[in-house]
Every structure is written in C-alpha cells, then in structure tokens.
Amino acid sequence: MSLTVKQADGAALTARIVQDLPRSYASLGDAFFSRLPATPIPAPYLVGFSAETARLLGWPADAADDPALIEYFAGNLSRDLATEALPIATVYSGHQFGVWAGQLGDGRALTLGEIEHLGTRFEVQLKGAGLTPYSRMGDGRAVLRSSIREFLASEALHALGVPTTRALCVIGSALPIRRETVESAAVVTRIATSFVRFGHFEHFYARKRPDLLQQLADHVIERLYPACRNASDPYLALLEAVTLRTADLVAHWQAVGFCHGVMNTDNMSIAGLTIDYGPYGFLDGFDAAHICNHSDSSGRYAYDQQPQSAYWNLFCLAQGLLPLIGGKQGALRDAEDSQASEAAIAAAQNALEPFKERYTSQYQSRLRAKFGLGTQQDGDDALMQRLFGLMQACHADFTLTFRRLSKLSRDAGGDPALDNGPVRDLFLDRPGFDAWAADYRARLQSEGMDDVQRAAAMNQVNPKYILRNHLAEQAIRQAQNKDFSEVERLLLVLRHPFAEQTDAEAAYGGLPPDWAQALEVSCSS
Ligand code: AMP
Ligand code: MG
Secondary structure, three states, X not given: OEEEEEOOOOOEEEEEOEOOOOOOHHHHOHHHEEEOOOOOOOOOXXXXXXXXXXXXXXXXXXXXXXXXXXXXXXXXXXXXXXXXXXXXXXXOEEEEOOEEEEEOOOOOEEEEEEEEEOOEEEEEEEEOOOOOOOOOOOOXXXXXXXXXXXHHHHHHHHHHOOOEOEEEEEEEEEEEEEOOOEEEEEEEEEEEOOOOEHHHHHHHHHOOOHHHHHHHHHHHXXXXXXXXXXXXXXXXXXXXXXXXXXXXXXXXXXXXXXXXXXXXXXXXXXXXXXXXXXXXXXXXXXXXXOOOEOOOOOOOOOHHHHHHHHHHHHHHHHHHHHHHXXXXXXXXXXXXXXXXXXXXXXXXXXXXXXXXXXXXXXXXXXXXXXXXXXXOOOOHHHHHHHHHHHHHHHOOEHHHHHHHHOOOOOOOOOOHHHHOHHHHOOXXXXXXXXXXXXXXXXXXXXXXXXXXXXXXXHHOOOOOOOOOHHHHHHHHHHHHOOOOHXXXXXXXXXXXXXXXXXXXXXXXXXXXXXXXXXXXXXXXO
C-alpha cells in the first residue's frame, strides 16, 4: 500500500506501508499467517491521532487531515489493493491464566505491512479491523472505549520511558458492537518493531514443527536480537536476551505502578514491549495485591504477582524453544522425539536463571531513585519497605506519595505538620508517617545531594501525571458524545508526565474522585 500524505507545505509524501520488505514477518510464508482484507466500517471519523508516533514514521503532525489516511486506517481501503498483498493475521497459541489454550492468533488484528524510517522498521497493525480465521467466538471488533484506552496507554507508557507498542490513531464508526451493552466500533492503528509474542513460539512447538520454529527464531534474532547470531547457541542466547528484556520491562512497570491485567503468554512481547492493553490500570491508592482486571478472580495478575507471572511465562517460552536448543550447526532435534535432552532442559533453565537477579537489581535501582537515594546503604531496603507498609495500611496514593516525597526537606524544624508537608496528608496514620519521615530524613543526611538537587532528580522518575482510569473514562465519555477534545488534551498532558504543568494540576494531577472506585475493566472489549 502506498499512502500519499499531504505535508504542511502542500507537498505530497508517499508513505509506503508494504508487505514485501525483505526479512518481514510476511516473508516467513503461509504457515505463519492468513492473508485477508480488513472489513470496512461505515463513515469512519478520527478520534485521536499521535503526532509523535507519526513522526516516528516520518509523517507530518497534520497527516491526519487527509481523508484518505482515515479511510486507510479504518481498514476501508485494503480491498482495493488489487496488485499488492493483502494484510496478514498471524497465528499463535498460548497459556491463558496458567492453562494451555491451544490456538489463538490475531482474532481482530491485521498487519498492513511495514514501513522503514531512519533505519528503523515498524510493523503497522490495525486492531479491531474485522473477523479473521482466528476470531473464534469473537466479532473481530474493538469498541471505542477500549480503543481509546489502548491509544492513550501506549503513548502514556512511552512517555514514562516504558517500552511499549505505540499507537498512531483511533478511528471511530457508528457501527454497533455488542458487549455488555451496545457500544460503537473503533479501530486502533498500532506500530511496533515486532508484534511477535511468546505464544508464536509455543504455537509451532505444540504443532511439532521445529522447522517453522527455527524459521521464527531466526526471524526474531535477525530483526530484534542480532547479537545472538554470533553466540555458540543462538537460540539459547535468544532465550537469555528475552529473559533480561522481560525482567527490565516488569521492573519498570512496578516502578511506575502499572498493572497489565492479562499477562497471558500470548500477550507477552518477544521484543520486551508492553503489548495488548486491555483491563490495565495504574495504582491509585497503594495495594500490593491490587487486581486491575475485573475478570481475574484469583488475582493471578495482581500488581505484586507481575514479576512472578513474567517468569512463569518465560518458562513457557523456554519450552517452546527447547527443540532448537543444543542443536549442532542447525541440525534440529526431531520434535517427535518427544523428550528434549536433559542437557537442553538444563541449558534452558540456566538461561532463565538471570531473571531474578536482573529483575531485583533493576527494580531496586528504580526504587532507590524514587526515594532520592543516590547511594546504597545498609538498611535502605527496610526503610523503603516501611514506607510501602504505611502506604498499604493507609491506602496512600502511589503516584502522589512519591511525587510529594521530593518536597520533604532533609532539615526538620520541629513541627511534623510543617516539616513533613503535603506527603504526610496522604497518610491517615500521621504518627506512623512522622516516625518514618524522621528516619528517612536521617538517611538523607548521608546523601551528597541538597534538597533542590534531590527534588529535581526524584521528579524525573516519579511522574506527576499518570493515566488513571477516571481520566481515561472522562475522555471516553466525551468521545462517545463526539467530542474528542479531551482525548487530545489528556494525550498532551501525559506526553510530559514528569513536568510540573501547573495549569494541568487541578484536573489531572489529583487524587481520583469517589466515582472512580466504581469503574471496572475486564478482558477483550
Ligand atoms: P486478549 O487476551 O484480549 O489479548 O485476547 C486473547 C485472544 O482473543 C486473541 O486471540 C485475540 O485476538 C482474541 N480476541 C479478543 N477479542 C476478540 C474479538 N472481539 N474478536 C475476535 N477475537 C478476539
Ligand atoms: Mg492478546
């Protein structure tokens, strides 16, 4: 597909989103996907557009003014591609809530093709573009509500520095979609260096196709982990590299209070990106066991379970890669020869081993930065955990606690109400907080930074603005009434989560209102 985008100076820019770039996912062959057109939606309209994502593709910020672009990202033009290849829906499998679910696949996503800009290749994918051979019981669609949530969260996480798929735009339509109630349809365009999931590997393992598994692994190594090619066992090296990226990702989630909500293996990115935003949530009042997904009755994917869940998922990936591990010069073990050798199993387990240490060191260093501690000292861990204990007991807001902590001076005047400032107001247990603050203050004395330096450093890692559910909900409700200005405003605030943005504080930087308690989000909307 060649898309002509008009630039500000009126010149036309031809943006080529194509299926035939060398080493593309589409070049892997028919066993990996089905080709089909998107199903058009009536009267598409633009709901949200990320100028920053457009820039990644080399497009102007006003690219969305072009009606052809809206038709294209609505999925309405892909049938016209008489000569060029159709989009692809990829096949994968996975473990859902700890249980093998068999074949899943892109049930409502279609990859239009790839685009290269400044040396980076991006896959461009529509989500909610209609039925595919993998839709199972679903309708292939996404509703406006969940599409706005994915759009905003992708861009918000990116602004926080967390690796994620990116969102380019949301296109809406009056097409009715039945969920718990009837809602309207939307299509999100998202981009990523790769949309390959752990579940893609599990799929070809389960199908006993080590040949396809190797093709997939070679593709991923070539595109995402080129350094693994030179390792003595490239597939083992791949497993180790994915293990480290996944550990880093989850440590970052924990540090910003992000809960994914559905960490099934089909929602785990081989590139270490946050992918498939569904019933995600950011922590408001701190609860280590917070469950953001209303359908997750056992709390499998609760906030404090995320590191463990990621590790569990890596075991599934390791199992998927077993037929490739320990092969000599590409000579594959026959997957029919049911049991992988003990040596391969031991090697795979070894490759996962660094997870715990990597996760812990990444998380600890992010945590120290959140507390403004530039050095590592005995007792730091206990001190930090004590604050989490108080936050848990008082249900203190996660984001505001850390943001306000930066205002605490290391010199006390003697009146805790004044000394401990606005952060103290978040804790009902004032004496408990004051006692902790005294110890924290004592600890700060041994830091080289003065208050101003420390506050500046802390404010670079402790966001002031996060995508709280109620903020997304306000933007969604207005968008459902055809007013998209709040989607745009919120996107702009979330672009700079660490900046003061004083005029945004009252509307976006405060505690959630009472009505936010009643908001529920669940799977596959
Ligand atoms: P999720 O956990 O929401 O990422 O989705 C799990 C599986 O269900 C994937 O194969 C999705 O493509 C599929 N799926 C989710 N929602 C729908 C839908 N509305 N129509 C078709 N497939 C869907
Ligand atoms: Mg998914």
